[in-house]
Amino acid sequence: MTMITALDTFDVRFPTSRELDGSDAMNPDPDYSAAYVILRTDDPSGLEGHGFVFTIGRGNDVQTVAIDSLAHMVVGRPVETVIGDLGAFARTLTDDSQLRWLGPEKGVVHMAIGAVVNAAWDMAAKHAGQPLWEFVARMTPEQIVDLVDFRYLTDALTRDEALEILRSAEPGREDRIARLMSEGYPAYTTSPGWLGYSDDKLAALAEAAVADGFETIKLKVGLDLESDTRRVRLARKVIGPHTRLAVDANQRWDVDTAVAWMRELAPWDIAWIEEPTSPDDVLAHAAIRRAIAPVPVSTGEHCQNRVMFKQLFQADAVDLVQIDAARVGGVNENIAILLLAAKFGVRVVPHAGGVGLCELVQHLAMIDYIAISGTLDGRAIEFVDHLHEHFIDPVEVVRGRYRAPRHPGFSAQMREQSIRDHLYPGGRVWTADPEELSEPVRL
Amino acid sequence: MTMITALDTFDVRFPTSRELDGSDAMNPDPDYSAAYVILRTDDPSGLEGHGFVFTIGRGNDVQTVAIDSLAHMVVGRPVETVIGDLGAFARTLTDDSQLRWLGPEKGVVHMAIGAVVNAAWDMAAKHAGQPLWEFVARMTPEQIVDLVDFRYLTDALTRDEALEILRSAEPGREDRIARLMSEGYPAYTTSPGWLGYSDDKLAALAEAAVADGFETIKLKVGLDLESDTRRVRLARKVIGPHTRLAVDANQRWDVDTAVAWMRELAPWDIAWIEEPTSPDDVLAHAAIRRAIAPVPVSTGEHCQNRVMFKQLFQADAVDLVQIDAARVGGVNENIAILLLAAKFGVRVVPHAGGVGLCELVQHLAMIDYIAISGTLDGRAIEFVDHLHEHFIDPVEVVRGRYRAPRHPGFSAQMREQSIRDHLYPGGRVWTADPEELSEPVRL
Secondary structure, three states, rough: OEEEEEEEEEEEEHHHHHHHOOOOOOOOOOEEEEEEEEEOOOOOOOOOOEEEEEEEEOHHHHHHHHOOOOOHOOOOOOOHHOOHHHHHHHHHHHHOOOHHHOOOOOOOHHHHHHHHHHHHHHHEEEEEEEEOOOHHHHOOOOHHHHHOOOOOOOOOOOOHHHHHHHHHHHHOOOHHHHHHHHHHHEEEEEEEEEOOOOHHHHHHHHHHHHHOOOOEEEOOOOHHHHHHHHHHHHHHHHOOOOOOOEEEEOOOOOOHHHHHHHHHHHHHHHEEEEOOOOOOOHHHHHHHHHHOOOOOEEOOOOOOHHHHHHHHHHHHOOOOOOOOOOOOOHHHHHHHHHHHHHHHHEEEEEOOOOOHHHHHHHHHHHHHHHHHHOOOOOOEEEEOOOOHHHHHOOOEEEEEEEEEEEEOOOOOOOOOOHHHHHOOOOHHHHHOOOOHHOOOOOO | OEEEEEEEEEEEEOOHHHOOOOOOOOOOOOOEEEEEEEEEEEOOOOOEEEEEEOOOOOHHHHHHHHHHOOHHHHOOOOOOHHHHOOHHHHHHHHHHHHHHOOOOOHHHHHHHHHHHHHHHHHHHHHHOOEEEEHHHHOHHHHHHHHHOOOOOOOOOOHHHHHHHHHHHHOOOOOHHHHHHHHOOEEEEEEEEOOOOOOOHHHHHHHHHHHHOOOOOEEEEEEOOOHHHHHHHHHHHHOOOOOEEEEOOOOOOOOHHHHHHHHHHHHHHHHEEEOOOOOOOOHHHHHHHHHHHHHEEEEEOOOOOOOOHHHHHHHHHOOOOOOOOOOOOOOOHHHHHHHHHHHOOOOEEEEOOOOOOOOHHHHHHHHHHHHOOOOOOOOOOEOOOOOHHHHOOOOOOEEEEEOOOOOOOEOOOOHHHHHHHEEEEOOOHHHHHHHHOOOOOOHH
8 A cells, every 4th residue: 555655845936036027016016926735645656746746936935834844634634535535635634623713714824735636636646547627527416516615505506506517518528528628618818918018018918918818817906097008909909800808907906996097998899807805805897897887807816716616606796707726725725716707607718827827727628618617608718928947748839829737736846946946035036146147937 | 232142942742641631632742842942131120022833742843943933033133123113023923935935924933933033032021120911001002012923913903093093992991001000800610621521520620610600601512422422511510500600612523513512502691612624724614604503603713824814704603712822923014903893893712721821811801802802892811720830920710710920021030940850851741750740840
């Protein structure tokens, strides 16, 4: 019997603030980081599971310690009991009564659980010799519902209703797998739209995005209405009337400001306004949506758990949601969210970017397409062309579409050299004079 | 000019699980703990500020590291700029953009901010030579609103509306201070009601509580309906018809279960059902409240921030709320919550117990009485007679009422010997054979 022999963590940080990539209205100077975890086993094949929480710098150490705090529930377990019942494994981690006090099911501890659960999924998919999306999408409906913790969901979605959704999607699975393998999954790009960029850079990148085949681009907004109006007008002029143009305020506004601001931007045919206000504020999203209809409203990248997503759907607060692979409690909770979205007929347009988020979330979108919602309508995965070179199995985006991953696992594994160079605070990138880095890591 | 010279943290844990005190439906074996912080200064008088996050054991180390991660925003600041503008100080901590990613404003990082903000308040009140409740209750309405971060609140409460609430309460302040000093503030007790207790112990403690002058007692429920029905019936029989009887499910139920369970318990005249479901689920609380009216519904001890409290009020989801002194971002955010509660006419019945929570929250309830709601109607502070001996200025509850604290500060300071004995994992209580502790700490 093989065992999980260690849970090793690494505080990995990329000095992205040096270039202002990733700047937005709430996050002026992020250092994209990963609180990274490796589950080791004594399997003779060298089987491991890799996972991480994405953060933007300070606090990555706190997040790393939180992952360490889960070791007592993981190390010493047989590999088979973990990967053989990932629903039970995820519930064990969220049910630790003492750690639960620090959430429950939110923030640092919950994200730590998500990283460990995702690492176990990476291990399970590698063990099965399949990319994660295919490993899940080929499970039976019964196996998939067993992954979900229905606690606090049953007023909106019961196990039986979830089963019905999955069974309805079963007949078309093979056709959709074939289509996914040949055509990929639509992407959209945020690369032109960071707040720190000049108008010229914005225009050049927006033009390049359209030429690259992207059908949607997104701009960051929320700091200055005059500047936002100018940038939105410029972007619309460059991309023409047929490319979708979304905007993202990164939680900057209260209700009244959001409504007033979006009425100014609406004439440029906005595909959606993302994170207009606090991610905790279901009722504010609903109020904003009613006031600015028909401009679609969305949120989700900071939505803490399935209970909040459930309420966004119940309150008619959103037209679409951004799921995030590393914010909630891992693959299991994201499947719950995808099932809720399917039940309520809400589109899923995943959040990505950062470091490794594209690599992870593509799998979840593909699971949704094959086994849950069964559709690509109005859907696209965010894409930022940034830091992919640090991963063993990086995303491939061709002509505005994500290619389906083919390697076994969750595409979560970072290159050893990248981990070593970016360890904080001792790694080469943090200790060397940036001028002296003979082979600078592309940031 | 005096400076803050250090932020020192301590992982302090009490082995309460050895006695099953504090056991409830979700927390079977808590070890009451404090992630404790001391802000040191070079003030010649030895001025310090003390604060803490309450946890129930595992994860107290994560919480302690999170407090450490705030040191860069605190150490090296002049004492005067911190205690002279505590609104700005609290906003500085919540606005750190990189740490904000780990919340925002929830969970481990937000509780860490709360501990440091509360420690700064302890320092400010000591510097002023007043107990915290009096220090705040004697501020002008303008000074009090300046403490509040109105971001995400303005759709429910504006600065002007808050000012009006405070000004309306101004005329009666001195009378209420006099009444508080002479009569104290009502308490209620949870001591009889822990799930781990036998029926005999429950009955004896409930009888003693009534004899001690408590007008409300509370029982933990939620694990087994038959047992809960028996315990509620027994308690009602022992305390008679005139003492209020509340129950607390500690988040155990989904909506349907909560409704069915409470319909069974309702005949015994339930004062409120506390935490029937997820603390994140505003809409579920509203649904439960509609279904079981007129039984009052409450929540709050796990409510993560002012945005969630705001929605509970907006959605008519609660009849009363349990504020907690160490869950949200400190005194400032609790003042925001008290102002919201006053605006919506919702009663505040603070959560306490644990370790040190009674010591802290009494000040907040007294601020509410003197300067905000101006009333004691239907209000009481939870009291558990447990671990108070570890504090320099412990609560005094006489004939079912909290006496107003008279010593300068926030009553947050733990005895040095208690900190040293209970340091985890190296302290005497954790390393010695329990039988050998010559002078065992009462647990």
